[in-house]
Amino acid sequence: MDLQIKSFEEYQRIYQYSVEKPEEFWAEIAEHFYWRRKWNKVLEWNFKEPNIKWFEGARLNITENCLDRHVYKLGDKPAIIWEPNDPNEAHRVLTYKQLLDKVEQFSNVLKNNGIRKGDRVCIYLPMVPELVIAVLACARIGAIHSVVFGGFSAQSIADRINDADCRLVITADGGFRGTKQIALKSIVDDALVQCKSVERVIVLTRTRTPVSMIKGRDVWWEDEIKKVETQGNPPCPAEEMNAEDLLFILYTSGSTGKPKGVVHTCAGYMVYTGYTFTNAFQYQPDEVYFCTADIGWITGHSYIIYGPLSQGATSLMFEGVPNWPDAGRLWDIVEKHKVNILYTAPTAIRSLMAAGDQYVEGKDLSTITKLGTVGEPINEEAWHWYDQKIGKGKAPIVDTWWQTETGGFLISPIAGVTPTVPGYAMLPLPGVQPILVDENGQEIEGNGVSGNLCIKYPWPGMIRTTYGDHERCRQTYFSVYENLYFTGDGCLRDENGYYRITGRVDDVLNVSGHRIGTAEVENAINMHSDVIESAVVGYPHPVKGQGIYAFVIASQHHTDEDLTRQDINQTVSRIIGAIAKPDKIQFVSGLPKTRSGKIMRRILRKIAEGDTSNLGDTTTLLDPAVVDEIKEGAEKLRG
Ligand code: PRX
Numbered sequence: 001m002d003l004q005i006k007s008f009e010e011y012q013r014i015y016q017y018s019v020e021k022p023e024e025f026w027a028e029i030a031e032h033f034y035w036r037r038k039w040n041k042v043l044e045w046n047f048k049e050p051n052i053k054w055f056e057g058a059r060l061n062i063t064e065n066c067l068d069r070h071v072y073k074l075g076d077k078p079a080i081i082w083e084p085n086d087p088n089e090a091h092r093v094l095t096y097k098q099l100l101d102k103v104e105q106f107s108n109v110l111k112n113n114g115i116r117k118g119d120r121v122c123i124y125l126p127m128v129p130e131l132v133i134a135v136l137a138c139a140r141i142g143a144i145h146s147v148v149f150g151g152f153s154a155q156s157i158a159d160r161i162n163d164a165d166c167r168l169v170i171t172a173d174g175g176f177r178g179t180k181q182i183a184l185k186s187i188v189d190d191a192l193v194q195c196k197s198v199e200r201v202i203v204l205t206r207t208r209t210p211v212s213m214i215k216g217r218d219v220w221w222e223d224e225i226k227k228v229e230t231q232g233n234p235p236c237p238a239e240e241m242n243a244e245d246l247l248f249i250l251y252t253s254g255s256t257g258k259p260k261g262v263v264h265t266c267a268g269y270m271v272y273t274g275y276t277f278t279n280a281f282q283y284q285p286d287e288v289y290f291c292t293a294d295i296g297w298i299t300g301h302s303y304i305i306y307g308p309l310s311q312g313a314t315s316l317m318f319e320g321v322p323n324w325p326d327a328g329r330l331w332d333i334v335e336k337h338k339v340n341i342l343y344t345a346p347t348a349i350r351s352l353m354a355a356g357d358q359y360v361e362g363k364d365l366s367t368i369t370k371l372g373t374v375g376e377p378i379n380e381e382a383w384h385w386y387d388q389k390i391g392k393g394k395a396p397i398v399d400t401w402w403q404t405e406t407g408g409f410l411i412s413p414i415a416g417v418t419p420t421v422p423g424y425a426m427l428p429l430p431g432v433q434p435i436l437v438d439e440n441g442q443e444i445e446g447n448g449v450s451g452n453l454c455i456k457y458p459w460p461g462m463i464r465t466t467y468g469d470h471e472r473c474r475q476t477y478f479s480v481y482e483n484l485y486f487t488g489d490g491c492l493r494d495e496n497g498y499y500r501i502t503g504r505v506d507d508v509l510n511v512s513g514h515r516i517g518t519a520e521v522e523n524a525i526n527m528h529s530d531v532i533e534s535a536v537v538g539y540p541h542p543v544k545g546q547g548i549y550a551f552v553i554a555s556q557h558h559t560d561e562d563l564t565r566q567d568i569n570q571t572v573s574r575i576i577g578a579i580a581k582p583d584k585i586q587f588v589s590g591l592p593k594t595r596s597g598k599i600m601r602r603i604l605r606k607i608a609e610g611d612t613s614n615l616g617d618t619t620t621l622l623d624p625a626v627v628d629e630i631k632e633g634a635e636k637l638r639g
Helices: 008-020 022-030 062-074 096-112 129-141 154-164 184-192 221-230 266-280 298-310 329-337 346-355 380-390 470-478 518-526 561-575 601-609 625-638
Strands: 041-046 051-056 078-083 092-095 120-124 144-147 168-172 175-177 180-182 200-204 218-220 246-252 260-265 288-291 314-318 341-344 370-374 397-400 434-437 449-455 485-493 499-504 508-511 514-517 531-541 545-554 584-587
Touching: 008 022, 022 041, 022 266, 051 266, 062 096, 062 129, 062 266, 062 298, 078 096, 078 129, 078 329, 092 096, 096 129, 096 221, 120 129, 120 154, 120 184, 129 144, 129 246, 129 298, 144 154, 154 184, 154 246, 154 260, 154 561, 168 184, 184 200, 200 221, 218 221, 246 266, 246 298, 260 266, 260 470, 266 298, 288 298, 288 329, 298 314, 314 329, 329 341, 346 380, 346 545, 370 380, 380 397, 434 485, 449 499, 470 485, 499 508, 508 518, 508 531, 508 545, 514 518, 518 531, 518 545, 518 561, 531 601, 545 561, 545 601, 561 584, 584 625, 601 625
Parallel strands: 078 314, 120 144, 120 168, 144 246, 168 200, 200 218, 288 314, 288 341, 341 370, 370 397, 545 584
Antiparallel strands: 041 051, 078 092, 175 180, 246 260, 434 449, 449 485, 485 499, 508 514, 531 545
């Protein structure tokens, strides 16, 4: 069986096969990868514990699949094209050969600094090629990477480092994003005050911002490289890993206050990201593929690094932001590097669309053959704009639905092979068995129905555990509905059997494609000394998809409410990061609670949406009068 599906008829046939004979199907897919030793058993599983093992007995290293196996044929092919934040700075190209050399070199740096198989390494770097090198070097020696997005605060870094007991942190002096400079090392320094497990910090030079370097703990990336060079740049053969050895941890928000460390393992994740990448995008040998995500999120892990590189693709990474120096930057990059496949988020599309067509006009986008979106539902207007202005009506758009926990795409069009409909993720990829259930876990069969989206059979890229707390994994994903993986998403299956994701059904917000738990934001707001209690809900936001709306009870009446709002925002930035700052803060004297003390979020959501015509039954509230007060306050806030 070829890895790429080429026609709709083939898709239907293979899909059927993958359901009837899943183990045979996945074994055939896995044959397309390089194994030091093949598996004894394709799959062992139960969703009760859960216990999920793919390709047991197999031995491999994912970096041999991403690098070594390509070098003979594709050694001079660009693996990574890096476009800097500042368009006047030179871009960089790393061929497969060069990337392998650099990964081996940095693997030796890690070893020289005492890092061994199984150690956890926290990576907090800007979007520079060294981030890819650091990630792959960890994977090469079997260290488990935990990449933290550059927008997270010192407190968030400390929580993640402590949860995983990281021994090493890899960071940079600073990072560029548009006109801003982010003082990464200084943020790490603040974090490390709370982290006992960290023995070493490797600091890359990027902005050359002054930084404090602590003797015995902090070393420069460049100096460490020089040491390896004076050792004669010895090769660093890849560590042989077991199929289910941990590859990485990536933290994500849920409905509780504490982010979870989603764990992915070597073999299944490798097979799944490679298979989904090549299929959904129908990657062709000379195409340049550009994913605008940050490597700090799962999209960057799976579809800037592992998926594309395991398929020998050219992956373009961008350090900056889409609207600087102006809203034409992405189109300049497409033109400059002759990008064929562009994969971005609806929030970026909406903001560039809002900036005006003048930024697209005159740009040569003729190289584009395929487009993709990810992270949140895309509205029809943005879909058509993307299709017409960027794809010129000729490039299929793959609306890829997936999650940090799924490792790769589950429901997505296959470009040019399966149909597309604006706003729909369409059909499951072969190997994926979605089902819709009602509140009680009863399957909702047939078409033209909506329900909670679950998956009833394992796939290789799925979450194995939440780091250090397996019970939490079980409770969150496998206990809501018996024998099913619960996604947390609501979903419609239309008359044609096409899937459309309608959004989260739990207390998780999706702000600009970033997952943020309301409880997490509430905890952060409540840290502010003047706050007694808060309730956070999402509301529709024209660019971000969802905005964050906070109802706050403050301990004293402030004459300058705006200043208090800024104080609260500052607190949230400190505790979580600027990405979690509320867009709106409304001060209230009470919250709508039931007699048992539960906040009626349904009412707050309606008020935040500006739809107060029908708030439903409010008679069970402890103090129904508070609702009118909140309604009035909301109208005032809207102006
Ligand atoms: O609600 C879904 C939404 O993003 C959630 C997963 O977020 P995260 O783990 O951060 O991963 C984002 C990148 C994969 C999902 O539960 N989501 C993701 N993709 C789509 C989507 N909603 C609608 N359409 C999509 N294509």
